[in-house]
Amino acid sequence: MKKFIDYITEEMMAAFEKAGYDKDYGKVTISNRPDLCEYQCNGAMAGAKKYKKAPLMIAEEVVGCLEGSPVFSSAQAVKPGFINLKIQEGLLAAYLHEMQKDDHLSVDLVKEPKTIILDYGGPNVAKPLHVGHLRSAIIGESIKRMGRFLGHKMIGDVHLGDWGLQMGLIITELKERQPDLVYFQEDYEGEYPKEAPFTIGELEEIYPAASARSKEDESYKEKAMAATHQLQQGNRGYRALWNHIMTVSVNDLKKNYEKLNVTFDLWKKESDAQPYIPEMVEYMKREGYAHLDNGALVVDVKEESDTKEIPPCMILKSDGASLYNTTDLATIVERMKLFHPDEIIYVVDKRQELYFTQVFRCARKTKLVEENTGLYFLGFGTMNGKDGKPFKTREGGVMRLERLLAEITDEMYKKIIENRNVKDEDARRTAEIVGLSAIKYGDLSNQASKDYVFDVDRFTSFEGDTGPYILYTIVRIKSILNRFTQDGGSLEEGQIKEAVSESEKALMLELTRFNSVVENAFEEKAPHKICGYIYDLANDFNHFYHETKILSEEKKEQKASWIHLLLLTRDVLETSIDLLGFSAPERM
Ligand code: ARG
Numbered sequence: 001m002k003k004f005i006d007y008i009t010e011e012m013m014a015a016f017e018k019a020g021y022d023k024d025y026g027k028v029t030i031s032n033r034p035d036l037c038e039y040q041c042n043g044a045m046a047g048a049k050k051y052k053k054a055p056l057m058i059a060e061e062v063v064g065c066l067e068g069s070p071v072f073s074s075a076q077a078v079k080p081g082f083i084n085l086k087i088q089e090g091l092l093a094a095y096l097h098e099m100q101k102d103d104h105l106s107v108d109l110v111k112e113p114k115t116i117i118l119d120y121g122g123p124n125v126a127k128p129l130h131v132g133h134l135r136s137a138i139i140g141e142s143i144k145r146m147g148r149f150l151g152h153k154m155i156g157d158v159h160l161g162d163w164g165l166q167m168g169l170i171i172t173e174l175k176e177r178q179p180d181l182v183y184f185q186e187d188y189e190g191e192y193p194k195e196a197p198f199t200i201g202e203l204e205e206i207y208p209a210a211s212a213r214s215k216e217d218e219s220y221k222e223k224a225m226a227a228t229h230q231l232q233q234g235n236r237g238y239r240a241l242w243n244h245i246m247t248v249s250v251n252d253l254k255k256n257y258e259k260l261n262v263t264f265d266l267w268k269k270e271s272d273a274q275p276y277i278p279e280m281v282e283y284m285k286r287e288g289y290a291h292l293d294n295g296a297l298v299v300d301v302k303e304e305s306d307t308k309e310i311p312p313c314m315i316l317k318s319d320g321a322s323l324y325n326t327t328d329l330a331t332i333v334e335r336m337k338l339f340h341p342d343e344i345i346y347v348v349d350k351r352q353e354l355y356f357t358q359v360f361r362c363a364r365k366t367k368l369v370e371e372n373t374g375l376y377f378l379g380f381g382t383m384n385g386k387d388g389k390p391f392k393t394r395e396g397g398v399m400r401l402e403r404l405l406a407e408i409t410d411e412m413y414k415k416i417i418e419n420r421n422v423k424d425e426d427a428r429r430t431a432e433i434v435g436l437s438a439i440k441y442g443d444l445s446n447q448a449s450k451d452y453v454f455d456v457d458r459f460t461s462f463e464g465d466t467g468p469y470i471l472y473t474i475v476r477i478k479s480i481l482n483r484f485t486q487d488g489g490s491l492e493e494g495q496i497k498e499a500v501s502e503s504e505k506a507l508m509l510e511l512t513r514f515n516s517v518v519e520n521a522f523e524e525k526a527p528h529k530i531c532g533y534i535y536d537l538a539n540d541f542n543h544f545y546h547e548t549k550i551l552s553e554e555k556k557e558q559k560a561s562w563i564h565l566l567l568l569t570r571d572v573l574e575t576s577i578d579l580l581g582f583s584a585p586e587r588m
Contacts, residue, residue, distance in 0.1 A: 044077070100496065105514060115343075119140075121159065130398050144156045155339060157265065158257075160250070167228055168228030280329065344376070477570045478584075491563065507537075514572050
């Protein structure tokens, strides 16, 4: 559907032209003085110099050309040359009526859908999910949903970290503890057991123990590195162990992501890219892209315009071992081959920015991607505690995702129980839904690249710029609609009519912005813009609600109009939170 603001801008442009001015001065913006007007145009000020005329004169001439406009109910030229605009109620009502009939709530599908791979989540196998991975999952999921809503082919890939030292550490620690396991018998040729020799709980204890030990004990670390190498070389017993680690760990990860309402299309992992490495390395050498530097194979990626030093991209270490970025480059090769994406977007901690600059430049220079393949890095900031340091448990340890979810759910549960007497069972489930909104909205309402403070009290509040406030508003609308239908009202009758109050008009104008907001939020990969929008929308709704006696309205047509306005507001809010990756309960 055409954007509401386009109707306004076109009308303004026509007026500038009619008055003898360049139509480009007719740009319109939302008013920053809502007490005076709804939209404003500052084109007369901008044109004053060119036309050597007082801006107010230009503004008055343009306003003269708007006489009888079907778009504006009022257009005023004010000092020093602004044009203040108010919208015709009829036009606004008609737009929302159309929007309500549109099965995509006025948002157009893109004409040329792109195939976009979204690399997000990025957990490391066998290490518990921690809050750093939380951000990637939450932000990535939202961007995936936005892109899909607009009609792009979005492919979300979890890109598991399964190829690093953590595997060697676990194997080494297991060997220390249970040297008799069949996996460690060198001459063993039989089948390995189907059952893993550890549970997820044990695995999560083994890894940190091994990691801590390797930091103190040099020879232990060497053993772990050797084990990693042997695993990568295909040692049978280690391979079998690796398979067990993967199965146990991935099952657990899936459960955790499910709780977060995060789903991946692909469960690919670093190891999947390994087979592409030898050929890629050969190619880079053959084409003269890579050269030896102190025994290591590198590709230079610095550019003349760099203001800071961008080190070469290392492809192989001097001992021939591959690195994190070798895997990332090979993954690009794999993705191009399997999916031929138009874009690959990485949602990763912003501390990896320089690293991705190197990887992208290397991929471009060595032509692993096509000239117009987009490679984008979406770096996010750190989630901090109230002390301004990375978020930790009360005891100062790494915060496990499960624990974070449990703590928030408990907090929400307390608040919900305080509020009313829903059945216990119901309240638990509701607390989970609302708790998730608290976490996700708390995260997404900040610009992704910024650090933010995870403030449990603030995020779980029913008031202010929070997830629970948005859900509360949705539930409020649902309960009015329920009462309406229970009293015999029909949701089919009538349609949105002209606004009869300021607060109603403000709500209606806000609703027209939905399509622009969604498009812009995806364009800028900025879920916080959707949060900002629904916060305004919820405020506008609540303002309207407090001033309007909806259910006791006597005039049938008026009541039906408001009911439809409620339905549309509910749909826009629910669609928006779905784009953010959470949902609303029926009651709270
Ligand atoms: N596993 C990595 C980490 O924990 C994140 C992976 C990001 N994605 C990528 N393609 N490198 O730091």
